[in-house]
Amino acid sequence: MKHLALLLALCASCHGSSAPALAAAHDSIPLPALAHVDLDVVAAIEAARAELAADPTSAKAWGRLADRYLVHDFMAEAAQCYARAEELDPESYVWPYRRGWSLIDDRPEEAIGPFERALAKLERYAQAHEAYGEVLVRVGRGAEAVAHLERASELDPRSGHADTVLGLYHVSLGEFERALVHLERALAREDQRVETHVGLAQVYLALGEEELARRHSEVSRTLPQSSRRDDPFASPNLAPAGARARTKFARQLERQGKLAEAEEQYRAGLAGNAQHYQARLGLAELLARSGRRAEGVTLLREGLALSRTAQAELDLARLESGTAPAPESRREE
């Protein structure tokens, strides 16, 4: 009921101060089901919708709402809004590029066009080639993907990502010798990428090098699951809302050395959802690294009182003893 009341209040305020046309425009803006969604997420969405309703021909306003949907995983609504932003501002690479990312998991066939249009404006951006190449592989157009992945490898010679994708593509075709070239190059660039070791394990087994296969297989087990590379063109710069988004933002701030701001975000996330374990763990670890280990330990103990899980017990023990968290700890809930 609280959610509904807030929604009604927000809608009433924007309707009350605008012409009927504005209300109609507001109603036609894509809106996902928001029942049970955190209040600050609802408020952030509604603010972006109200801004758009006030200026419905603004590509930026459509894009900002799309960004808001993207960061909260409302992918279908994000894709709709990015499409409208692109219609209004066809010169920008940002809208089709992010639209591609909003479609890549659910509707990869539909992500191809947007990625293609973005790539036309981002010819020298390695990750645009990678994204396009990856989506082509996903839909079975691997032969077309090869040139883009090779181009990505040239453009960013420090990254092993494109060569890993290429290697795994050749593995899937049974082309083990060709796969080996790419995977060894990827390994030389980045030796902590789990997918590279997985590919090498398969290649070496197929080539009869069982010991090498076993070795890479073992290494792959010790590495955390890779997540997507940080891609500034695909990452909206928004004020975060909700524990999940705040935690993600806090981790970015931590990497930039902005510890006080990171702490603020973790605490805000926990204030909205005390059961959000990743926010709690992130804050506890940050405190420990800042010389406030006892505070961090207390925080995790409070979390255990709320929900006792094996992982939480393990993390608490590790924090108490000062050892590093396990790769499994830092995962999405």
Added chain:
Amino acid sequence: MSVRVSAPPAALLFVVLGACAPEEPREGQFVEVGASRGLPRPDPAWPAGTYFMPEIMQGGVGLFEADGDGDLDLVHVRIPPPALPPGRIRHVLYLQQADGSFRDAGPEGGLLEEGFGQGLAIGDTDNDGDNDLYLTNYGPDVFYTNDGRGRFTNATATAGLEDSWWGTSAAFGDVDGDGFLDLYVANYVRYDPEKRCTDPSERSEYCGPRSFHGAPDQLWRNEGDGTFRNVTQQAGVVLPQDDARGHGLGVVITDLTRDGRADIFVANDAQANQLWVNQGEGRFEDEGVARGVGLNRHGQTEANMGVAVGDVDGDLAPDLLVTHLWEEHNRLFLATKSPVFRDFTVESGLAKHDLERTGFGCGFLDFDHDGDQDLAVVNGAVRRRPPVPGAPDTFWREYVEPNQLFENLGGARFELVEATAGDFARDLAASRGLALGDVDGDGDVDLVVANLDNSLQLYENRLPAAGTHWLLVRVLTHGRDALGAQVSVQAGGTARLALALAGSSYCSSNDPRVHFGLGASASYEALEVLWPDGTRERFAGGAADREVRLVQGEGERR
């Protein structure tokens, strides 16, 4: 509130108006007949879920001969309805009657222990000619022996089969070649009911496996004297990171590496799958990653659920299918001439149809008797999804999904055949278990589906055209079904492979008889069996359209 909407609008109207108009013929060739045969209907009052994770994972259903009368009976593993005080519930044995209906065997059937049901394994563990039952629960599992007349006795303690982890799928198979069926139990996670989980939009939601440590799977060696010994550690069926990587949901036991020894494939939710390759002398090594079945073609872990095994490309080597979460593909791994399986998901055409579904139970079957292996998959979300058209207006609205039937067009290229699938694809439910078997004894494969609301659907196959032929093969060793045996038939100049697998799919157990569609061939030239102990025998041909029994030792050794 109903989780399932099984009636098309016209049929609903018929119900509302009373029986004053003839029932409109239902389109499609898989027709739901369970409701009229005594199987449990969808509960219209099925309450809202409580985000208690085990209530969204259960799905146990098994097809097997329980009482020695020659037809398939059925066991249904159930959960207490959500929103009631946490409790336990009796599992149900349904005995098929002469008229094709099913009767709840009740307390006389002996399935007396209550549990929070999940899955099951079925096999003759004492080689006395009848099938025994292992039922997995969220909580202690239960093992029942059969007296041959469909009356079961709890033998958990005497057999030493004590597993209190959260069990899901389980399978019997003779992994050490001593003639007795051993048992593999896939265990899921170390669940904490107090843990509250949210979705990316911060709404309450069922937890995913990554919120918990995995629970260790168990391998039990059948000692041949009515007892089992836990050999998990000594067999090497353990993972290096304090069990953190095992979230077992699916399991199959058969020779997948073509070395004559039974291997164990385990599908893990959000973790790499394991292919425990049998090294001989009771030892196993996980070669899933190196053989290309541990991860997807991008080298990433996915949410692996159910498992199907069959030869879908006609090369006489067993291929694997693993069902997955939405935004992931159901993965098809083809055996190749190299030791590495090929991820053929995209090329097969399956990838076009599964991103918006969460697959659980699955199985290969030749539903139209054209000689190749088709595919059935049952679906139902574990996390909220945009409602599908026609979804009921209940708590489960965002979880129900239609099931899918795929026709093999040849060469492992599949096409979704919704119209042909009839009720099977039309019904909307949150489905989990799928068991395959010739329930009505007409020579084709029927489908039984278990849903979250404790309802069962029986889909009768009316597809094979007149003039097509079939063969059922029951392979026997040591006086019981030779689970895991691989049988090839030579007919009309073509060789086809199928497997005697009970334990596969998700939390379910299939008719162990091997089924072949023979197309226009009214006879077959020969049968060849790769027995679980690695030996091969050839048997003479004969007429089609019948059940053939092959006994190990009576064929021509190859």
